[in-house]
Amino acid sequence: MTINKSQGQSIKFGGVDLRTPVFSHGQLYVALSNCMSFDRITVLLPEEETNSTTNIVYPEVLL
Numbered sequence: 376m377t378i379n380k381s382q383g384q385s386i387k388f389g390g391v392d393l394r395t396p397v398f399s400h401g402q403l404y405v406a407l408s409n410c411m412s413f414d415r416i417t418v419l420l421p422e423e424e425t426n427s428t429t430n431i432v433y434p435e436v437l438l
Contacts, residue, residue: 385409385410389406391403393419396429397428
């Protein structure tokens with residue numbers, strides 16, 4: 376399920392694939408907040424990243 380389709384739903388277990396960065400930090404929040412408990416979320420990160428992901432910001436959109 377995509378992040379946009381999961382908005383507004385509650386799930387028991389969830390997984391987020393961050394090998395490709397999300398569009399914005401808001402999408403990551405939506406993806407992580409849909410799960411009922413933090414210990415039921417699995418996050419897949421790129422091999423070179425150990426505990427973080429890139430925050431993608433497009434400044435031209437903010438103008």
